[in-house]
Amino acid sequence: MEYTELIQKRYSCKKFDGRQISDEQLHAILEAGRMAPTAKNLQEQHIYVAQSAESLSKIDKHTPYRYGASTVLVVAFNTEDVYTYPGGQRDSGIEDATIVATHMLLAAANAGVDSCWLNRFDPEQLAQELGLPANEKILMLMDLGFAAPDAHPLPNHYSRKELAETVSFI
Numbered sequence: 001m002e003y004t005e006l007i008q009k010r011y012s013c014k015k016f017d018g019r020q021i022s023d024e025q026l027h028a029i030l031e032a033g034r035m036a037p038t039a040k041n042l043q044e045q046h047i048y049v050a051q052s053a054e055s056l057s058k059i060d061k062h063t064p065y066r067y068g069a070s071t072v073l074v075v076a077f078n079t080e081d082v083y084t085y086p087g088g089q090r091d092s093g094i095e096d097a098t099i100v101a102t103h104m105l106l107a108a109a110n111a112g113v114d115s116c117w118l119n120r121f122d123p124e125q126l127a128q129e130l131g132l133p134a135n136e137k138i139l140m141l142m143d144l145g146f147a148a149p150d151a152h153p154l155p156n157h158y159s160r161k162e163l164a165e166t167v168s169f170i
Contacts, residue, residue: 001109001110006106006109006110007106009109010105010106010109010115011153011154011157012115012116012117012153012154012157013067013069013114013115013116013143013145013147013151014065014067014116014151014154015067015068015147015148015150015151016067016068016069016070016114016143016145016146016147016148016151017068017145017146017147017148017149018068018070018145019070019145019146020051020070020071020145021070021071021111021113021144021145021146024111025108025111025112025113026049026071026144028107028110028111029073029104029107029108029111029113029144030047030049030104031107032103032104032106032107033045033047033075033100033101033103033104033107035103036096036099036100036102036103036104037099038092038096038099038100039082039083039092039095039096040083040092042081042082042083042092042096043096044077044078044081044082044092044093044096044097045075045076045077045078045096045097045100046076046077046078046136047073047074047075047076047100047104048073048074048076048130048132049071049072049073049074050071050072050073050074051070051071051072055072055130056072058126058129058130059072059074059126059130059141061129062121062122062125062126062129063118063120063121063126063141065116065118065120065121065143066118066141066143067116067143068145068148069116069143069144069145070144070145071143071144071145072118072141072142072143072144073104073141073142073144074126074130074132074138074141075097075100075101075104075138075139075140075141075142076097076127076132076136076137076138076139077093077094077096077097077136077137077139078093078135078136079093079135079136079137080135082096093137094139097139097140098139098140101117101139101140101142104142105117105142108142108144113144113145113146114144114145114146114147114151115142115143115144116142116143117140117141117142118140118141118142118143119140119141121141123137123138123139126138
């Protein structure tokens with residue numbers, strides 16, 4: 001699919017049919033994340049793939065928004081291996097993990113896999129439940145699977161502000 005068409009058609013799927021994505025699709029998605037740019041190329045992201053009933057059950061304890069997805073990616077980053085920006089007020093962890101996640105969302109659409117970015121959960125509690133290392137923070141969860149036949153974008157999905165409302169030339 002051509003890129004412009006891909007970004008226009010992709011939406012956050014909120015109802016999956018439960019079918020498992022293929023190993024090839026998963027690999028393409030994970031590889032896109034691996035290829036994402038990060039500050040100073042530190043690649044501080046760590047992606048956890050949850051597909052087992054046990055792992056998915058742990059996730060379900062912390063959010064009701066898995067929507068029946070057969071695979072959930074837990075996108076985290078190593079807080080001890082980030083680039084601290086001049087001034088010391090912020091570092092690259094959240095933004096780099098966000099870039100990685102965005103690459104994977106778009107790669108999923110390109111591979112014919114539906115997805116949804118989830119952030120309605122307590123990241124510290126979930127990290128503890130999953131047994132993640134103390135130096136890693138969870139940015140988001142990514143549902144992956146195939147849309148149920150009656151799934152559709154939210155009513156406001158295609159509503160976009162005009163560029164003049166979101167862009168200023170200075």
